Amino acid sequence: RKEVEQDPGPFNVPEGATVAFNCTYSNSASQSFFWYRQDCRKEPKLLMSVYSSGNEDGRFTAQLNRASQYISLLIRDSKLSDSATYLCVVNRPSNYQLIWGAGTKLIIKP
Amino acid sequence: DADVTQTPRNRITKTGKRIMLECSQTKGHDRMYWYRQDPGLGLRLIYYSFDVKDINKGEISDGYSVSRQAQAKFSLSLESAIPNQTALYFCATSGGRVGRDYGYTFGSGTRLTVV
Numbered sequence: 707r708k709e710v711e712q713d714p715g716p717f718n719v720p721e722g723a724t725v726a727f728n729c730t731y732s733n734s735a736s737q738s739f740f741w742y743r744q745d746c747r748k749e750p751k752l753l754m755s756v757y758s759s760g761n762e763d764g765r766f767t768a769q770l771n772r773a774s775q776y777i778s779l780l781i782r783d784s785k786l787s788d789s790a791t792y793l794c795v796v797n798r799p800s801n802y803q804l805i806w807g808a809g810t811k812l813i814i815k816p
Numbered sequence: 817d818a819d820v821t822q823t824p825r826n827r828i829t830k831t832g833k834r835i836m837l838e839c840s841q842t843k844g845h846d847r848m849y850w851y852r853q854d855p856g857l858g859l860r861l862i863y864y865s866f867d868v869k870d871i872n873k874g875e876i877s878d879g880y881s882v883s884r885q886a887q888a889k890f891s892l893s894l895e896s897a898i899p900n901q902t903a904l905y906f907c908a909t910s911g912g913r914v915g916r917d918y919g920y921t922f923g924s925g926t927r928l929t930v931v
Contacts, residue, residue, distance in 0.1 A: 710858065714856070740919060747904070747925075747927075748924070748925070749906055749922035749923060749924055749925055750859070750906075750920075750922055751922070752919035752920070755919065793858070793859075803861060803864070803874070804920070805858070806851075806858035806859040806860075807858050808856055808857055808858045809858070
C-alpha cells in the first residue's frame with residue numbers, strides 16, 4: 707500500500723459546481739497534512755494546511771478524518787482557474803520527511 | 817526576484833555527462849530539499865539539508881550528489897547522467913516549524929532531458 711494515495715482523475719466538473727476529493731494515508735502517526743496545487747509544468751504551491759478540526763479558506767474546505775486515515779478537499783463554486791492538479795502531502799514522523807501523493811487532476815469546464 | 821531560484825530552467829545533456837543544477841533562496845530558511853517529479857508519480861526526495869553542515873540522503877539519492885555552499889545555496893549534481901534521470905527537478909525550502917509555516921516554497925523547476 708502506498709503511503710499516500712490519491713485518485714489521479716481527471717475530475718471533469720462544470721463551472722460553478724462543487725467538487726470534492728479525498729486522499730488516504732497509511733501512517734496513523736502522521737501529524738501534518740497539506741494540500742498543494744500544481745499547475746501544468748509549474749511548481750507546487752501550498753493551498754492550505756489541514757487541521758484536526760477542519761479548516762476553510764474562502765471556497766476551499768479541508769477536513770481530516772483520523773479514524774479512517776484520510777483528508778479531503780472540497781471546492782465550492784468552482785472557477786475555471788481552479789483547473790490544476792491537487793497534491794496531498796502527509797508527514798512521515800520517523801524521519802520528518804513529507805510524503806507526496808501523485809495528485810488529482812481537476813478540469814473545470816465552462 | 818523569486819524567493820527560490822533554480823538554474824537552469826531547461827537543460828538537455830548527453831548520457832555520461834556531469835551536470836549541476838543550482839538553487840538559491842532569499843527566504844532565510846535553514847532547510848532545503850531537492851525533489852524530482854516524474855509523470856504519474858509523486859514528488860520524490862533526492863537529498864535534503866537542515867543546515868549548512870547537515871546533508872541527508874532522501875529515498876532516491878543513487879546517482880546524485882549535493883553541496884550546501886551556504887545557507888542560501890544548495891546544488892544538485894548528476895555525476896554521470898543517464899536517460900532515466902530525465903525528469904522535472906524542484907528545489908524547495910522550509911522554515912521547519914510544524915504548523916502553517918511548515919509549508920514548502922518551491923523553485924520554478926529544472927526540466928532535464930538526458931539523451
